[in-house]
Amino acid sequence: MYHIKNKPVIIIDGTLYLYRSYFTFQFFEKNQENPYGAIYGILKTIKNILLKCYNSKKIIIIFDSSEKTFRNKIFNAYKNNRPKMPNALYIQIKPLLHILKNIGIKTLRIPGIEADDIIGSFAYKLEECGEKVLIVSHDKDMIQLLTNNISILNTSNNEIITPKKIKKKYGINPQEFIDLLALMGDKSDNIPGVPKIGIKTALFLLQTFSNIQNIYNNIEKIKLLSLRNAKNISNQLKIYKDTAFLSYKLAKIKLDVPIYISSDDIILEEICFKKLSNTIKKYNIKQKNSHNNSF
Known part of the structure; x- marks a missing residue:
């Protein structure tokens, strides 16, 4: 039970x-x-x-x-x-x-x-x-x-x-899973995400900046992070900014039906x-x- x-x-x-x-x-x-x-x-x-x-x-x-x-x-x-x-x-x-x-x-x-x-x-x-x-x-x-x-x-x-289990396992809050899917995409729903950004990179960015909007507010700081290929990741985010925010809209579950x-x-x-x-x-x-x- x-x-x-x-x-x-x-x-x-x-x-x-x-x-x-x-x-x-x-x-x-x-x-x-x-x-x-x-x-x-x-x-x-x-x-x-x-x-x-x-x-x-x-x-x-x-x-x-x-x-x-x-x-x-x-x-x-x-x-x-x-x-x-x-x-x-x-x-x-x-x-x-x-x-x-x-x-x-x-x-x-x-x-x-x-x-x-x-x-x-x-x-x-x-x-x-x-x-x-x-x-x-x-x-x-x-x-x-x-x-x-x-x-x-x-x-x-x-x-x-529960929220505690998610925070412990991924280091982010449940609501930030929308941002995670927006960055890494979701093949099952054909949500594009940002190419070449996988779950480890996406989690690192979210653990650092909390959400996708803050990531783009601090886009120039990303290339200075202790992150492998940080400069290339920063460039990818810039190139696919529209795709990232589109993916966010696709991933976000509506709460006002x-x-x-x-x-x-x-x-x-x-x-x-x-x-x-x-x-x-x-x-x-x-x-x-x-x-x-x-x-």
């Missing part, structure tokens, strides 16, 4: 776990006209989280929508390195949403808004209302959202990530957990039958 003093509001990065479940449980698709590996994986993830998080009664799953976002408008190549969603995954989304609704688990998608921006805006809204929040994700973009009341659960290693629900709207009823368990059992039986038929 995870060590959280108060029962938090749980916000699950649904899009991330949708893909993760699909690729983890692809074997569910053998001899099946209607694949359901992603559905099974998401349901198991939810059950495990509820069991390990002091049976928190407030939970919501956030998904991306299919529409373009403001990031695509300011940078056409944003996320264009990602392959199209597999059809075998796409056709599971509608039935998954239907199942979650029947179980009583709230989901949220907003047209033209990325899941990250919904998660960030809702988490901060909840914090303002005095709630503790646990974001379930292993996306490094989420680190910038950490506060004393907002933590992250990485289910890959069952670690609870209008969210018209509260924590009272996402309270689970007692019957929800039983419905969830029964649904998982049904899919597990189907999986066993599919597995047996494949040999």
Whole structure:
């Protein structure tokens, strides 16, 4: 059981776990006209989280929508390195949403808004209302959202990530992860960053100047630092200044998306957990039958 003093509001990065479940449980698709590996994986993830998080009664799953976002408008190549969603995954989304609704688990998608921006805006809204929040994700973009009341659960290693852990590990505050991504870029989202600046150099600069604006305010001092190739780094920063600030805009999660629900709207009823368990059992039986038929 995870060590959280108060029962938090749980916000699950649904899009991330949708893909993760699909690729983890692809074997569910053998001899099946209607694949359901992603559905099974998401349901198991939810059950495990509820069991390990002091049976928190407030939970919501956030998904991306299919529409373009403001990031695509300011940078056409944003996320264009990602392959199209597999059809075998796409056709599971509608039935998954239907199942979650029947179980009583709230989901949220907003047209033209990325899941990250919904998660960030809702988490901060909840914090303002005095709630503790646990974001379930292993996306490094989420680190910038950490506060004393907002933590992250990485289910890959069952670690609870807090601001203190980030400061100890990287020497910077969570909010400065935006600046880190702006400098070094992010291949997964196709955020360009500044060429030839990796994580070690970016961290050194941020530990010295705190943020990207201060770095450029002190650009002439960089070549005097005890940093390998300091002069070349200074030149790179000058050349790619516009790219650095564009990358900052792309990396920064919005915190002002209008969210018209509260924590009272996402309270689970007692019957929800039983419905969830029964649904998982049904899919597990189907999986066993599919597995047996494949040999």
